[in-house]
Amino acid sequence: MLGLLSFRDGRTGYDLKKWADASLRFFYWSPAISQIYAELRRLEELGLVTSRRSGPEEPRAKRRYTITADGRDALAAWAEGTHDCGPPVLKHPLVLRVWLGHLAVPGTLRTLVERHRDRTRAALRDVREALAGVGAAPEGDFPRVALGWSERQHLAELELAEAMLADLERLRCGPPDGNRRALDGRAGAGPPAPRRQHPQDAPTHG
Amino acid sequence: MLGLLSFRDGRTGYDLKKWADASLRFFYWSPAISQIYAELRRLEELGLVTSRRSGPEEPRAKRRYTITADGRDALAAWAEGTHDCGPPVLKHPLVLRVWLGHLAVPGTLRTLVERHRDRTRAALRDVREALAGVGAAPEGDFPRVALGWSERQHLAELELAEAMLADLERLRCGPPDGNRRALDGRAGAGPPAPRRQHPQDAPTHG
């Protein structure tokens, strides 16, 4: 919340939710609206933000929040320095399902991965929209880098989905032994498995 | 927990924790040990697992858990069918820091990204270790696909880190205008920005 407000003051909780949905959520997370309101109240209690109710000049009653000097200090204290920011956390339900593939009806996983791929394509469009919304102004420099990262991340996610699809296909129609034919009358029918050895190329110099 | 037990019965809570740390965590999540114990008790209450204390035949007193028929049914009900499994959730603190780059002391982000890259390399080694541990047996087929996905995912993460490093460098020594030189006496000194246009290539046929 402080981060969002550090870009632009005078937002309402509702505004912050929409903003988080449109950009933060791609590389971090967008809290529930109820949590945003709760958190803003908490931050105000801590003196890190202030709020003012809109008067009758606005058609709609709302509460706009502004970050205080203390708030900027607190945010800067968190954002500066090289203290470790911790590993990324990934929860990928689809891969979990694949991991448990032995429990699934054969055709299922393919459907699920394809659905994931389509969803990722949609998300990619959203990222690009967000990226377009940032514009070229210098204050958008870092958000642009973050969203650029997200764009590439989603492209990578698409490739990962395709690769997994290929893996599953390989599993279905011909396990590793390389010596079985006509397993079910249509062996070798699948897409010709885009030549992709197991990558042995780790930049492991570390 | 049910998923883990569906591969191999007779594990202790402690076993499950180690196992989750070694494989589940790469694409999903590894719960705290205290939560594992709590969850196992809950599952037993629901009749989805049973447990037996080890008798004096074992040197150490432990409680081993086994999935019941009901448990298998419940797991299968969850794992079969094509109901949506939901989008992946990513919380990437590093990208969040970058997004707030305007608050950071100039050199900082570079250090953080490099640290992330090193950490990812280490994680990649762990994934490969896990992959080696699965072996070639057919019951490891799906875990192998999931871990293979994780391996590629970590490789992608490395590339994303490098690309972001390049973006940040570009930001530091010469914003888009393309007409500024000798900005700080070492313009153009950085790594020569591995030719990488903004990818316009979205497989967007969806």
Added chain:
DNA sequence: TTGCCCATGTAATTTGTTACATGATTTA
């Protein structure tokens, strides 16, 4: 005038973590 978006909140619940407590067995 109906339904959607704006706007703010409360309450209950779920989910998960950390810190603490305990003790046995193995290994250096």
Added chain:
DNA sequence: TAAATCATGTAACAAATTACATGGGCAA
């Protein structure tokens, strides 16, 4: 014999969600 690992738990707390409740403004 000290430290690490195995093994299980309790209690307090933190984080976050869902469901519910309310009401004004705007557009079809």
